[in-house]
Amino acid sequence: MRFSIYNECSEVRKSLWDYAGGGLSDSERKSIAAHITTCDKCAEELAGYSVARNLITNYRSVSQPESRLGWRDLEHKLTAQPARTSVWSISGLRFGLGAGVLAATAAVLFFTAQNSRLPNHQALINQGQAKVAVPDTLKADGVPSGTEASDRSLAKESDHGPTVPGIKYATPSYLVTSARRSKAPHPALAHNVKSAPSATDEDQDGTRVAMNDYVLASASNGSDEDQSRRYVIDLVASASATEVAEEAHPW
Amino acid sequence: MVAAHGVIMRVAEDQLVARCRAGDLDAYSQVYDKYERQVFRYAYHILGHREDADDIKQETFLKAFQAINTFRSESSLQTWLLKICGNLCRDKIKSWDRRKVTYDSTLRDDELGCSDEYDGPQALAERKELTGIIMKALQGMPPAQREIIVLHEIQDLSYEEIAAVLGCSRTSIKLRLFRARRSLKERVASLMGTAD
Numbered sequence: 001m002r003f004s005i006y007n008e009c010s011e012v013r014k015s016l017w018d019y020a021g022g023g024l025s026d027s028e029r030k031s032i033a034a035h036i037t038t039c040d041k042c043a044e045e046l047a048g049y050s051v052a053r054n055l056i057t058n059y060r061s062v063s064q065p066e067s068r069l070g071w072r073d074l075e076h077k078l079t080a081q082p083a084r085t086s087v088w089s090i091s092g093l094r095f096g097l098g099a100g101v102l103a104a105t106a107a108v109l110f111f112t113a114q115n116s117r118l119p120n121h122q123a124l125i126n127q128g129q130a131k132v133a134v135p136d137t138l139k140a141d142g143v144p145s146g147t148e149a150s151d152r153s154l155a156k157e158s159d160h161g162p163t164v165p166g167i168k169y170a171t172p173s174y175l176v177t178s179a180r181r182s183k184a185p186h187p188a189l190a191h192n193v194k195s196a197p198s199a200t201d202e203d204q205d206g207t208r209v210a211m212n213d214y215v216l217a218s219a220s221n222g223s224d225e226d227q228s229r230r231y232v233i234d235l236v237a238s239a240s241a242t243e244v245a246e247e248a249h250p251w
Numbered sequence: 252m253v254a255a256h257g258v259i260m261r262v263a264e265d266q267l268v269a270r271c272r273a274g275d276l277d278a279y280s281q282v283y284d285k286y287e288r289q290v291f292r293y294a295y296h297i298l299g300h301r302e303d304a305d306d307i308k309q310e311t312f313l314k315a316f317q318a319i320n321t322f323r324s325e326s327s328l329q330t331w332l333l334k335i336c337g338n339l340c341r342d343k344i345k346s347w348d349r350r351k352v353t354y355d356s357t358l359r360d361d362e363l364g365c366s367d368e369y370d371g372p373q374a375l376a377e378r379k380e381l382t383g384i385i386m387k388a389l390q391g392m393p394p395a396q397r398e399i400i401v402l403h404e405i406q407d408l409s410y411e412e413i414a415a416v417l418g419c420s421r422t423s424i425k426l427r428l429f430r431a432r433r434s435l436k437e438r439v440a441s442l443m444g445t446a447d
Contacts, residue, residue, distance in 0.1 A: 017432045049432070052388075052439040056404045059385045062378050067291040069305045071283050074312050075276060 008035060012042050020050040021057075264328055271319045279319075283312055286329055289406060290336050296389060296401040297340040307343060311336040330408075330415040337398060337416060344394055388438040396431035403428055 012035050018024050019032050036043045270278035290311050295304035315322075315335055322331055389397050402408045402416060410421045410428075417424070 013433075014429055017429075045436075048436040048440050051443065052432070052436040055381065055385060055388075055439055056400075056435075058381055060405055060407075062381070064292055065295055065301060065304075067287065067305050067308055068301075069309050071280050071287075074283060074309050075280070077309065077313055078276060078279075078316060 009039060009042055012036070012039075013045055016042070016046050016049045017053060020046060020053045261327075265324055268319065268322060268324065268328065271316065279312075279316055282328065286332050287312070289329065290332055293333055293401060293406060294336055294340055296386075296405060297337070297394065297398060298343060299386065299390060303343060307336060307339045310339055314339075326415045327412070330412050333402070333406075333408075333416045334418075341394070384439065384442050387442055388435055391438045391441075392431065392434050396427070396434050399424070399427050399431045400435055404432075 012032055015024060015028065015032060019029065024032070036046060267278050267282060271282065287308060291304055291308040294307040294311075295301060298304050298307065311332060315332055322328070326334075389400070392400070398417070399413065402413045403410075408416070410424050413419075413428075414421050414424050419427070
């Protein structure tokens with residue numbers, strides 16, 4: 001082995017461990033021996049490697065620590081463990097269960113979202129029938145329809161369900177603005193223009209009463225189309241009534 | 252002649268592995284008898300704790316039996332077992348780092364694997380001193396360097412075998428071994444009071 005003059009020491013040191021153990025070829029040994037005679041640093045390194053190597057060699061030759069646990073201990077563990085199951089069958093079962101749970105959750109979420117987004121048709125019908133019953137009840141109690149008290153009661157119940165005395169209920173803005181912008185009948189009323197009364201500036205109360213009468217008349221028919229139409233008309237009527245109530249009592 | 256012997260050994264090992272795959276515990280006991288000492292000493296020198304090394308050895312053979320179907324005979328059974336053992340030792344050292352447990356180089360007489368009935372008290376004392384220096388020198392080394400010293404200098408594995416155990420190239424192993432030897436030399440010199 002020939003070492004270059006610039007990195008001779010680093011090249012020699014890479015082989016000192018083997019040199020100390022009596023390894024390497026004759027030519028390599030001669031080259032290293034020649035270098036060590038001229039380089040004290042590398043000679044010192046060789047002494048250190050020799051000591052470490054002798055220690056390791058002696059250590060390897062002596063008996064080393066033995067384990068205390070034997071085959072019987074391991075055999076006990078091997079026989080005690082449950083029978084091995086195929087990885088595929090376990091993962092397949094887990095995947096199937098996971099997919100089933102996921103699908104069920106997705107279905108529940110989907111139907112929940114659908115129910116919360118769409119109005120309950122039956123509930124709307126019931127709500128419409130409840131509103132229709134109000135004027136009759138008021139009439140029966142001797143409160144004439146078309147008065148301020150009955151207007152407020154109608155507006156509250158139509159928009160918010162059961163009312164609490166002393167609390168002012170807000171009307172949906174789109175209904176209020178729609179009613180204010182055009183004093184003309186709501187398009188839903190125009191659809192059934194023959195039977196639906198028209199609203200005028202002079203007679204708001206009269207319009208509402210007339211519409212309620214119309215609703216009562218429609219309810220008696222009991223058809224689905226009429227029931228849906230009745231709900232829309234009732235909303236418009238509620239808006240008109242609230243507007244009148246607010247103008248009369250601006251608190 | 253040597254190559255033919257190696258082939259015969261390899262065939263015998265393949266047959267043994269095939270029987271182990273079929274769940275033959277007698278075949279696995281032969282594997283255990285052949286390699287358990289090597290696995291234990293590897294774990295012992297890496298960890299420095301006899302009890303932990305015992306546990307790691309048993310866990311190595313337990314895991315190896317459970318995963319014997321994944322053994323593809325690309326490496327030898329010996330390097331495969333040592334690889335499992337090395338991974339378990341590294342996990343153990345990580346758990347020590349969390350629990351602030353360190354390499355234990357203090358040795359009891361019963362950990363030396365010899366008794367004064369055969370060697371006499373003086374030989375036992377010398378052996379204890381020698382083993383103590385080696386263990387202390389290993390203690391002061393980084394675990395990665397300690398691993399490579401144990402595999403090459405104590406377990407006598409070749410570069411190729413070490414590369415298979417540690418998952419490195421042969422060139423990388425040579426470089427790492429050079430650094431580990433230099434570190435060991437400095438540690439030994441420091442322990443024996445010959446340092447500059």
